[in-house]
Amino acid sequence: MEEVKTFENICNLLRNRSYKLTPQRQTILQTFLEHVDRHLSAEEVYMLVKNQNPEIGLATVYRTLDILAEIGILLKNDFGDGRSRYEFSRKDEHHHHHHLICLGCGNVSEFDDDLLESLEAVIIKRNQFKILDHDLKFYGYCHECGEGH
Amino acid sequence: MEEVKTFENICNLLRNRSYKLTPQRQTILQTFLEHVDRHLSAEEVYMLVKNQNPEIGLATVYRTLDILAEIGILLKNDFGDGRSRYEFSRKDEHHHHHHLICLGCGNVSEFDDDLLESLEAVIIKRNQFKILDHDLKFYGYCHECGEGH
DNA sequence: GTTGTTGCAAAGTATTTGCACCAAA
DNA sequence: TTTGGTGCAAATACTTTGCAACAAC
Secondary structure (H helix, E strand, C coil), X not given: CXXXXXXXXXHHHHHHCCCCCCHHXXXXXXXXXXXXXXXXXXXXXXXXXXXXCCCCCHHHHHHHHHHHHHXXXXXXXXXXXXXXXXXXXCCXXXXXXXXXXXXXXXXXXXXXXXXXXHHHHHHHXXXXXXXXXXXXXXXXXXXXXXXXX | CCCCXXXXXXXXXXXXXXXXXXXXXXXXXXXXXXXXXXXXXXXHHHHHHHHHCCCCCHHHHHHHHHHHHHCCCEEEEECCCCXXXXXXXXXXXXXXXXXXXXXXXXXXXXXXXXXXXXXXXXXXXXXXXXXXXXXXXXXXXXXXXXXXX
């Protein structure tokens, strides 16, 4: 159904939506392709991107992140640290994964799960609530940080 | 184990922690007792409280919400609308409920569930992650707003 | 009388926006 | 050449903090 998200495919996706393919956008995109497993804040992207292109402005980073999230290239997350974090979205993910957030080192790991599907059915029936999306986070300590706790 | 959270009990809880029982704090507490089922932002609390005590400052509201959350009287929530929302915490809730957030009217309803307990066990084993807390939110449309969607 | 608390205004942090200039198509 | 994009600085929104006056204990 959906194609693999290569750099070229994403560029085409932008063009199809009549977004222009500027060097700034390419650089930001490149950054995410080089950090596929990371959950980057705007500030972090800005820092990484400035190595390639020191002229770039923070506002441009924010605007680009918005666009890339809107067209489904990035997923926007809120891990409760007061800033939005973006991750590269692999192809088959409406049915998205959940996050394990380490209170020690701040690292975020992921896990997939289908259990919530059945839970949603119960909620729809019991609460008369039409569910479009869900967000599940676990807070705790990862293997490395877990010793003392 | 834990007592019912009456106004008096909460006042004692504050005193035990050597927090002073000021009229401002009493008014804010009162406000939550009168809106047990609501998820109020600092600004909303501020508005409600000003009726009783027009002298009160917004900073005092923020400080009091912090304290009440810290001692477990209130639960601090983030529903992704850019502000923190506080709800009165009933007595037996480490094992807390989850939220259904309506994208139409912004209303937040609640539901209890035990399904996550078994899920946590799986995660602990598979990911070597010690879970302290979880946060589950469903986004969609409530019964009233659901018609068009 | 101590010590914590208040109100205010200023500062802080993340994000958005207005605008003149610039560049992709 | 048209249309959208960029960088910058200013504005916005929520929250926190410094501080002198004040009130609970």
